[in-house]
Amino acid sequence: MKITGFDTYKTRFGIESRSVIEPGLERIERVLAALGHPERHDKIIHVAGTNGKGSTIAFLKALCETHNLTYGAFQSPAIVDVHDQIVVNGTPISEHEMNSIVEKVSKVEEAKTLTDFELLTVCAFLFFQQKEVEMWLVETGMGGRFDSTNVVSNSTAVITSLSIDHTNFLGTTLDDIGSHKAGIIKQKANVFVPESIYLAPIEKEVEAKNALLNMIAPLGEEIEIALLGEHQRMNASLAVAAFQSLVDSNPGAIEQALKTAYIPFRMEKIAENVYLDGAHNLESAVKLAETIKKSFKGQSIHLIMGILADKEYKEVLKALEEVADKITFVEFSHERALDANRLVELCRIENYDLKKVEDIVINLTNDGKTSTFLTGSLYFLTEWRFKNSQ
Incomplete structure (x- = not known):
């Protein structure tokens, strides 16, 4: 499996963007103006929130597909490599296409002032414009107000959830964090949020x-959806409401989309009783624990966990210990x-061990009495998946 990082393209075309987080829109706005404003489009759903962004966009992708609507999706972080962050109609941008896009951007002198995420955002919007896709599905990288994706215009806003995360940049209260997320709201535009x-x-x-402002209730229990977890009914409902505000929808196509939506690392079943779920902060860890309690009763639960040092790892561990028989x-x-x-x-539980990621081998011969969850950081899950694909 070949992985081509973004640095490969930067080096190839002499771009010296920085791998730092520098909130603000001035730099990227100048570059987009020089490129003829590719960020301007008439059908954009912009998704912010502490958790649930990826799942909501997964439902939106499925809705576009079942309604024969072409779409471009820009998301982060990468699952395998940078290409899967920029997707058109389910297909990641190719190396050839990325070469062409980065080369064009490199001719703008001010592109050298961008951060890596700003540069990638420019590439995504330029690619969507060239592909002439009908619907853009855009996920904020962090926050919203000063996130580079917030250069889009005429967008419909979806705010999936608010909880404490990225406190170094977004603040330490829900008012601070909510203000950042709400920054994606545009003049006289629709806004969809959980009730x-x-x-x-x-x-x-x-x-x-x-x-x-549109306050949305979760889908009823009688409606079948593909993704496990009660919180996914809320994400699905937000996706449907936002989609219907822009597109003449079909009930049968909506039903089919809800049954087929898929997202890597969100209760992703990779074998019988083996799941990948990127519960990287307290809110998502609590939701994973709730899902295990409800859907895996009577099972022995083995959690395999790796997490980032700047996350609420103490609280995440405490929440997951409540449902774990082994970690x-x-x-x-x-x-x-x-x-x-x-x-x-x-x-705090007695049955635990410690391993390196390359030593994690999942026994796919399952006795039906144990369920295994690889969880924590998406970077851990991505690294494990890559090493196990060799």
Whole structure:
């Protein structure tokens, strides 16, 4: 399996963008203007939120497919490599196509002032414009207001959830974080949020932008959806509501989309009783624990966990210990990976061990009494999947 990182293209075309997080839109707006404003499109669904963004976009992709609507999706982080962050109609951008796009961007002198994510955002929007796709599905990288994706215009906003995350950049309260997420709301545009979300910062932005706030209830239990977990009924409902605000929908096509939506690393079943789920913060860990309690009663639960040091790892571990009969803590290579020995120190259950990511081999011969969940950081899951594809 060949992995081509974004640095390969930067080196090839002499771009020296920076692998840092620098919120702000001035740099990317100048580059997009020089390229003729490829970010301007009439059907864009912009998705922000602490959790649920990827799942909501998965339902939106399926809705586009069942309604024969062409789409481009820009998401992060990468699952395998940079190409799967820019997808048109289910197919990641090819190396040949990325070469062509990066070469065009490299001719804009100010592209050298961009961060890596800003540069990738420019490439995605330029690619979608060239492909003339009908619907753009855009996921914020972090926050919203100052995220590089927020250069899009005329977009319909979806805010999936609010909880504490990325406190170094977004603040330490729900009002701070909500203000960042609500920053994607555009003038007089539709905004879709769960009926249970913390509303104060969203309502403030809605009033300032004269936008239309839509409070959405989760789908009923009788409706079949592909993704496990009660929270997915909320994500599915948000996707349907946002989609229907832009497209004449068909009930049969909606039903089919809900049954076929797929997202890597979100309760992704890779074998009988073996799942990948990127529960990387407290909210997603609690939801994973709730799903296990409801859908895996009577099973012995083995969690295989690797997480980043800048996440709420103590709280995540505490939430997952409640449903675990055994935990394997994993050392993986990401620069922000938490030393797995720290999790060993904190672990309160007796049945645990510690392994390197390359030593994690899943026994696919299952007795039907044990369910295994690889969880924590998406970077851990990505690294494990790549090493197990060799």
